[in-house]
Every structure is written in structure tokens, then in C-alpha cells.
Amino acid sequence: MEGAYDALCDSLYSKIARAFGMDAMDSEVQVHLKDRLTPIASVPMPARAKALFTRLCDVSHSKKEWVESVASLVAGKPPHLWTDQDVSRFDLESLLLRNQLSHILTLASYSDDRVLAGSSDGGWAARVSVTTSRGTELEHVIQIDGVQDKQASDHADKLMSYLDATIGSDDYDMAIAVTARLTEALLARRETLSGEVDHDGRPNQACLGPIRREG
Structure with missing residues (x-):
């Protein structure tokens, strides 16, 4: 039994x-993961993603203890109590949580630290993406200051009122479909700006996104 459990932990x-x-053969994955994730240590994130971040970055444990700590969080119980169903749950939940951390890393790599931490002027940053069943994926990171946030809120209120009036206030799927279509179109249009640079010669925000992938 102990041999089977050790094999599970290795897996x-x-x-x-x-x-x-x-590299799964790397004996210092814990250290390298901590180095990779440290830039988002102070970034706000969902509670479970933060809990995973904390456990992934804890290098005080042995390899086996570290695996048990991470796996227990992801699957909701320690690996020695797992069934085959729990292994499948780990595979799915770890992917979802990994994606959350990866998205936050993307946000951090393109955003000002002050904005990420929540600036006093109300500025904020967001990663916006659309993935479709047509095989297209577009992604872009935006940063806006407090004045722009007020403008964005006003426009959003007008758009919401329009959707309520034309679609109905309870047809959320259609309203989301409309905004997804609009977001996809705007991200695709922004691609045409991807070669522009600011006057100081540095790439502007358009050069940082969107990222478009087609299957």
C-alpha cells in the first residue's frame, strides 16, 4: 500500500x-514555482487561488509533504483518502486553479504595481479574453485611471439600459452573448494597432495585446 501511495504522490x-x-523530473519544482509566482504575492485574487498560491510557494516542506498539502487543497481531502473519482477531481480543479493563477500572472506582467494593488484614484487593471467554439481566442490587458473608470461606468450603465430595453432584464444568456460578440469584435479591431509605438519609442498598450489564437 505504501508503494502505491508513493507512486500516487510522484504522479x-x-x-x-x-x-x-x-520539467517533471526537476527536483526543485517547489523553488522554481515560488520564484515564478512571487511577483503576484500582493495581488488580490480569489480565495482558493490565494490558498493554492500560498501552498505552492511554501518551500518549508519535503517534496512529499508539499504534494500532500497542494493536493489536499485542490481535491478537498488528503490524497491517502482518495478514490479514483478524487484523482479526476484533482485533474479538473488543478487545471481551473492553475488557469486563475496564470491569468493573474498575465495581468501582473502588463500592469503597474500601483494599479494592481488598487490605486487611490480608483484605477484598476483587467485581463479581458474571449474564447469561442469557432477556434478563436483573443486576449488583452487594460489599465484605466479613476477618470476613465467613471467614464467606463457611465457607458456601461447606458449599455445595460439598452440591453434591458431591447432584450429584457432577465435574458442574461442573450445579454452576455451580445457583450461577448462586441468584446470579440473590439479585440479583433484592436489587433490592427499592434504595431504602434508611443512617441518615446516604447511599445504602447496595443502592442501588449490582444493575443489571438486560432485553431
């Missing part, structure tokens, strides 16, 4: 490493 270690694009 989980490999899955965690591969999920973050690391």
Missing part, C-alpha cells in the same frame, strides 16, 4: 510541475 508532483510548464 501528482509530475502533474503539478507540468501544469506550470516545468
